Amino acid sequence: MAFLGFTPLGKKGERGLLRAWSLVLLALAVLGLGSARGESKEYQLKAAFLFNFAQFVQWPATAFAGSDAPFCIGILGEDPFGDVLEDTVQGETINHHKLVVHRSRRSEDLMDCQLVFVCKSEAGRVGDILSQLDSKPILTVGDMDGFSGSGGAIDFYLQGNKVRFEINPGAAQRNGLRISSQLLSLGKIVSR
Numbered sequence: 674m675a676f677l678g679f680t681p682l683g684k685k686g687e688r689g690l691l692r693a694w695s696l697v698l699l700a701l702a703v704l705g706l707g708s709a710r711g712e713s714k715e716y717q718l719k720a721a722f723l724f725n726f727a728q729f730v731q732w733p734a735t736a737f738a739g740s741d742a743p744f745c746i747g748i749l750g751e752d753p754f755g756d757v758l759e760d761t762v763q764g765e766t767i768n769h770h771k772l773v774v775h776r777s778r779r780s781e782d783l784m785d786c787q788l789v790f791v792c793k794s795e796a797g798r799v800g801d802i803l804s805q806l807d808s809k810p811i812l813t814v815g816d817m818d819g820f821s822g823s824g825g826a827i828d829f830y831l832q833g834n835k836v837r838f839e840i841n842p843g844a845a846q847r848n849g850l851r852i853s854s855q856l857l858s859l860g861k862i863v864s865r
Contacts, residue, residue, distance in 0.1 A: 730851065745787055749789055796817045809848060813827070818830065
């Protein structure tokens with residue numbers, strides 16, 4: 674199966690990717706979430722994580738309608754990001770695909786996205802949502818406890834005042850995605 678962007682990076686490319694993640698992790702250490710604007714900072718960090726996740730996952734070529742199709746990040750439910758996510762991905766590309774953001778309260782509307790962020794507001798529907806998105810080349814990222822253990826690919830959680838994430842590599846593989854070993858080394862691995 675052909676995967677987009679699955680070319681050897683070489684030492685320079687690997688160092689560049691590691692440097693990018695180091696900056697995100699440094700931001701986590703510096704920013705924390707202790708202020709009155711903690712939720713704003715939390716979702717600024719999560720927006721940066723979503724962009725970085727997209728760089729460390731490989732999608733099959735069939736995930737895109739064509740070579741000029743955009744890379745779509747879908748937000749399912751009550752959007753906690755405001756303009757932060759658009760600001761984060763503005764002008765960016767993933768493997769030559771321009772990044773766009775779509776929002777909906779219905780998972781059916783986000784089936785053409787490559788990454789779907791499932792908001793806390795959808796906690797009661799996680800099983801149904803994951804059933805609908807299962808076996809499609811979509812990276813599912815959740816914002817609630819137990820999301821990755823329920824079959825989602827990545828789940829954010831707070832540890833103290835820091836944003837962390839769990840990864841369920843099996844969920845990503847079932848959807849035809851490959852998660853970089855570099856990303857796997859940064860998250861807590863769970864299975865289901």
